[in-house]
Amino acid sequence: xxxxxxxxxxxxxxxxxxxxxxxxxxxxxxxxxxxxxxxxxxxxxxxxxxxxxxxxxxxxxxxxxxxxxxxxxxxxxxxxxxxxxxxxxxxxxxxxxxxxxxxxxxxxxxxxxxxxxxxxxxxxxxxxxxxxxxxxxxxxxxxxxxxxxxxxxxxxxxxxxxxxxxxxxxxxxxxxxxxxxxxxxxxxxxxxxxxxxxxxxxxxxxxxxxxxxxxxxxxxxxxxxxxxxxxxxxxxxxxxxxxxxxxxxxxxxxxxxxxxxxxxxxxxxxxxxxxxxxxxxxxxxxxxxxxxxxxxxxxxxxxxxxxxxxxxxxxxxxxxxxxxxxxxxxxxxxxxxxxxxxxxxxxxxxxxxxxxxxxxxxxxxxxxxxxxxxxxxxxxxxxxxxxxxxxxxxxxxxxxxxxxxxxxxxxxxxxxxxxxxxxxxxxxxxxxxxxxxxxxxxxxxxxxxxx
Numbered sequence: 192x193x194x195x196x197x198x199x200x201x202x203x204x205x206x207x208x209x210x211x212x213x214x215x216x217x218x219x220x221x222x223x224x225x226x227x228x229x230x231x232x233x234x235x236x237x238x239x240x241x242x243x244x245x246x247x248x249x250x251x252x253x254x255x256x257x258x259x260x261x262x263x264x265x266x267x268x269x270x271x272x273x274x275x276x277x278x279x280x281x282x283x284x285x286x287x288x289x290x291x292x293x294x295x296x297x298x299x300x301x302x303x304x305x306x307x308x309x310x311x312x313x314x315x316x317x318x319x320x321x322x323x324x325x326x327x328x329x330x331x332x333x334x335x336x337x338x339x340x341x342x343x344x345x346x347x348x349x350x351x352x353x354x355x356x357x358x359x360x361x362x363x364x365x366x367x368x369x370x371x372x373x374x375x376x377x378x379x380x381x382x383x384x385x386x387x388x389x390x391x392x393x394x395x396x397x398x399x400x401x402x403x404x405x406x407x408x409x410x411x412x413x414x415x416x417x418x419x420x421x422x423x424x425x426x427x428x429x430x431x432x433x434x435x436x437x438x439x440x441x442x443x444x445x446x447x448x449x450x451x452x453x454x455x456x457x458x459x460x461x462x463x464x465x466x467x468x469x470x471x472x473x474x475x476x477x478x479x480x481x482x483x484x485x486x487x488x489x490x491x492x493x494x495x496x497x498x499x500x501x502x503x504x505x506x507x508x509x510x511x512x513x514x515x516x517x518x519x520x521x522x523x524x525x526x527x528x529x530x531x532x533x534x535x536x537x538x539x540x541x542x543x544x545x546x547x548x549x550x551x552x553x554x555x556x557x558x559x560x561x562x563x564x565x566x567x568x569x570x571x572x573x574x575x576x577x578x579x580x581x582x583x584x585x586x587x588x589x590x591x592x593x594x595x596x597x598x599x600x601x602x603x604x605x606x607x608x609x610x611x612x613x614x615x616x617x618x619x620x621x622x623x624x625x626x627x628x629x630x631x632x633x634x635x636x637x638x639x640x641x642x
Contacts, residue, residue, distance in 0.1 A: 238366070239257065239270075239271035239273075240271075240273065242359070243255050243271075243273045246336075246352075249351060250321070250336065250344070250348045250351060250352060251338070251343070252321075252336040252337060252338055252343075252344075253317065253337055253338050253339045254272070254273070254274060254276065254317060254336070254337040254338075255272065255273055255334075255335065255336050255337070256269060256270075256271065256272035256273070256276055256334075256335050256337075257269075257270040257271050257272075257332055257333070257334055257335070257363075258270065258281070258287075258290070258332065258333045258335060259330050259331070259332050260284040260291060260330060260331040260332070260333075261329075261330055262329055262330050262331070264284075265283045265284050265285050266283070266284065267281050267282065267283060267284040267287070268281075269281060270332070276313060277312070277313065280310075280312035280313040281310075281313055282309045282310070284331075286308070286309040287309055287310070287333070289305070290322050290324065290333045290335070291324050291331050291333060292324065293324065294322060294323040294324065294349065294352070294353060295320070295321070295322045296320075296321050296322075296344050296346070296348075296349045297319055297320040297321075297322070298319055298341060298342040299318060299319065299341050299342070300314060300317060300318055300319060300320060301318065306320075314337055316339060317337035317338060317339055318338065318339055318340060318341045318343070319337070319338045319340060319341055319342055319343045319344060320335060320336065320337050320338070320344075321335075321336040321338075321344040321348060321349060321352060322334065322335050322336070323352050323353065325359055325360040325363060326360065327360060327363050327364045327367055328364070328367070329367050330363075330367070332360075332363055334352070334359060336352070409474070409478055410478055413471060413474055413475060413478065416467075416471055417468070417471040417472075417475065420464055420467050420468050420471060421468070423464060424461070424464045424465075424468070427457075427460055427461065427464065430457075431457055434448065434453060434457070492530050492531050492532050492616075493530070493531075493532075493533070494528060494529075494530055494639060495528070495529065495530070495531060495533050495536075496526045496527060496528060497527035497528070497529050497562065497569050497571075497636070498522045498523070498526060498527045498562065499526075500533060500536055500537060500540065501520065501522070501540065501560060501562065501571075502520070503537065504537050504540035504541055504544065505518055505520060505544065505560075507537075507541060508540075508541055508544040508545065508548070511545060511548060512544065512548045512556075512558070514553075514554075515548055515551065515553050515554065515556050516547075516548055516551045516555075516556025516557055516558050516575075517556070517557055517558070518544070518558045518560065519557065519558070519559045519560070520560050521559070521560065521561040521562065522562050523562060523563060523564065527562055527564070527569050527638075528638070528639040529569055529616075529636050529637060529638060529639050530616075530637075530639050531616045531636065532616075535612045535615075535616075536612065536616070536636075538608075538609070538612065539609040539612050539613060539620070539634065540634075542605040542606065542608070542609045543573045543609065543632055543634070544558065544573070545605075546605065546606070547573060547575035547577065547630075547632075548575075549577075550575050550577025550578055550579075550629075550630065551575055551576055551577040551578075551629075552577070552578075555576075556575065556576060556577065557575070557576045558573065558574070558575050559572075559573075559574040559575075560572070560573055560574075561574070564638055567637060567638050568618070568635045568636065568637055568638060569635070569636050569637075569638055570633060570634075570635050571633065571634040571635075571636075572623070572631055572632075572633050573631065573632045573633075573634070574629060574630075574631040575629045575630055575631075576628065576629040577629050577630060578627065578629075579625045579626050579627050579628070579629060579630055580622070580625045580630055585622065585625065588606055588622065589606050589607050589610050589620075590607060591604060591607040606620075613634060613635075613636070616636055616637070617636070617637045618634065618635045618636035618637060619633075619634075619635045620632065620633070620634050620635075621633050
């Protein structure tokens with residue numbers, strides 16, 4: 192009899208040890224799945240999904256979620272759930288103090304007044320719950336398992352969840368740490384962008400002051416040159432009249448006129464003056480661009496139709512473009528109303544069209560202009576099929592005096608001035624794409640607000 196009792200006791204002990212080993216195996220499996228989730232997941236949603244998949248293999252549930260209470264706040268957030276639960280039905284954290292104080296195994300939720308008052312909508316359709324509070328340095332959490340069965344969670348399930356809680360808390364701490372590191376990196380990147388923007392603004396201000404000074408110093412002597420050339424042309428015209436009349440009245444002077452090649456000299460002198468005047472006019476335009484760049488003109492702005500402005504600009508540019516490329520224009524059906532200065536915006540469009548024309552292969556070029564509205568802005572894309580912009584030049588194309596054109600063929604002010612005008616109108620001008628197949632510039636301007 193004694194041997195039989197010892198045998199039964201041994202059987203009970205082995206049974207208990209088997210249950211403990213089984214529980215340990217389940218717990219080990221749960222931890223293994225959790226570790227795999229952390230190592231293989233890049234995003235929080237994916238991490239929690241794998242954790243939840245691991246938990247359901249050892250604890251059967253119908254829904255699971257993690258609730259977060261932000262430190263020093265009564266705000267309650269749904270950090271993750273499976274399936275998706277309605278976070279808008281969550282109460283303030285103060286209404287769920289019990290959940291953050293201790294673990295609970297609730298057998299019949301409809302019988303609990305405090306639960307029904309706080310979470311009836313959020314947990315509608317579920318009859319039992321298993322909860323466990325978790326704490327990190329930044330926040331308090333509650334892991335909540337729900338079931339549609341009454342008394343679905345056993346004491347063994349609660350024990351396993353309790354054993355797993357420290358691991359989940361560590362996981363949440365790692366998520367918080369990762370989030371803080373990401374925020375730190377974002378702040379550093381933002382600081383770097385601000386510093387670069389300040390440096391750019393200082394650089395632009397210095398260049399603007401230099402441009403204003405150069406324009407002022409050159410304007411007066413250029414005025415003298417331009418005025419004197421016009422006067423000299425008028426004088427030469429009088430000399431030409433005198434020579435013509437003299438050779439008519441005194442034919443003997445015609446021989447001397449021909450021997451001295453005065454006809455050639457007259458024509459050459461006129462050509463030289465015309466070329467000098469053209470150079471003076473070009474210099475005057477460059478100086479005006481310098482002055483405009485250093486002090487953007489704030490002329491009166493009016494309500495205008497961007498579509499009409501585009502058509503007018505294309506009509507003007509066709510004199511240079513028509514033998515080199517064809518222009519395709521895609522416009523919205525309705526007028527593209529905005530507020531701006533037509534002269535300035537027209538200058539921007541001409542600069543972009545001329546740049547596109549110079550980038551394409553002669554006779555094979557195509558320039559596509561497409562205008563549409565989005566997010567309160569008119570968006571114009573200017574796409575060409577040219578040679579693109581070299582990588583080394585892309586970061587500098589909007590800098591004043593930077594040009595990829597041969598010496599004497601560009602001032603480097605076109606794009607910088609165009610961007611300044613766009614920003615003055617509350618818009619932007621950016622290079623959105625460039626490759627060996629062509630480049631695309633995008634001009635954004637605010638849509639006219641109708642009252």
